[in-house]
Amino acid sequence: MNICILGCGLQGRIVAQDLGSLGHRVIVLDINPENLKKVEKFKNIKTLQFDVKDRTRLVKFIKFFDVVVGALPAAFGFYSLKCAIAAKIDMVDMSYLSEEPFLLDREAKKSRVRIIPDAGFAPGLSNILIGEACRAFKKIDSLRVLVGGIPQKPVPPFNYRITWSPIDLIEEYTRPARIVSNFKVITKEALSGVEELNVPKIGRLECFYTDGLRTLLKTLRFVRDMEEKTIRYPGHARLFKALIDCGFLSDESVQFKGGSLKPKDFTLEFLKKFLNRGDEKDLSIMIIEIKGKGRKRRYTCIDYYDEKNKITSMARMTGYSCSIITQCIKIYPDFGIIPPEYLGMNKNICEFVKNELKKRRIVMKKSQ
Secondary structure, three states, X not given: OEEEEEOOOOOHHHHHHHHHHOOOEEEEEEOOHHHHHOOOOOOOEEEEEOOOOOHHHHHHHHOOOOEEXXXXXXXXXXXXXXXXXXXXXXXXXXXXXXXXHHHHHHHHHHOOOEEEOOOEOOOEHHHHHHHHHHHHOOOOOEEEEEEEEEEOOOOOOOOOOOOOOXXXXXXXXXXXXXXXXXXEEEEEOOOOOOEEEEEOOOEEEEEEEOOOOOOHHHHOOOOOEEEEEEEEOOOHHHHHHXXXXXXXXXXXXXXXXOEEEOHHHHHHXXXXXXXXXOOOOEEEEEEEEEEEOOEEEEEEEEEEOEOOOOEOHHHXXXXXXXXXXXXXHHHOOOOEEOOHHHHHHOHHHHHHHHHHHHHOOOOOEEEO
């Protein structure tokens, strides 16, 4: 396939490398030439410095590809989906967009395009596994997703090293989290609901509410209780909650030395350096617990930094999941907004995704 990737950041470049290694013809667009240099040496990849905010140029450019992949920050997610529909091109997107993608379903169907949002690690791969469980269970009463990426050697006080978009990390920590309780969608404050867990060979961790259920809130309305929590080392949520409560992540401008600035902008620049301390070797954890009608299923996946290829585990889990979804988008038998859990409900696509992940040494353990 001829594939256009929007964005050459920490995740986009891994998608490009993986697709290029499989013989697909890939072109990567990014406004930052330094980002593009990081993929120029890889097979079947071309690069182009490009400002995606130029909507007319973007729509005209992508319409000649087979698929477009969105690897942009959340702020550009919904916009890029609309551009793909305007260009009548299938799209796989892994941005953490805040808007409701189903708002574009009718338009996507009319244009006969397939749009797969949230096509990353979690949401993304987690949804596919949940979709698989939906095929096996006659009824699901509850599901719970615990997921996160953490450094193998944490550095205090945050004990975290950023492995994806800093802007989207802050978005995750400030956006209200939606969960389902007794069939009703309720909102929890992000970083709340902190609980401890112990993972063998890793140790004591914590998890807290974040807005990760997303499309599941619409597609799995038959499930009584659902929640998603992000995994970090103990104390992480408390420190970020203090920053938020003190206004350091506020968008409201304040006067400073004769000018004005937004505390969020300053804090973000500070955190970009502060959260890059320590070794880049990381690990990713995903635990999905599903219960229904006397049955239980648990998926567990723990993945580690790729020493040989110098790829973070978070990039592996997110980028490879997106690459594999991109490879099978054309065989999905319908058009419109296609949430990733629908891929899991399709047996052939689900098996393809799991088999391809195994080839990349990513294995989901399934237990009862």
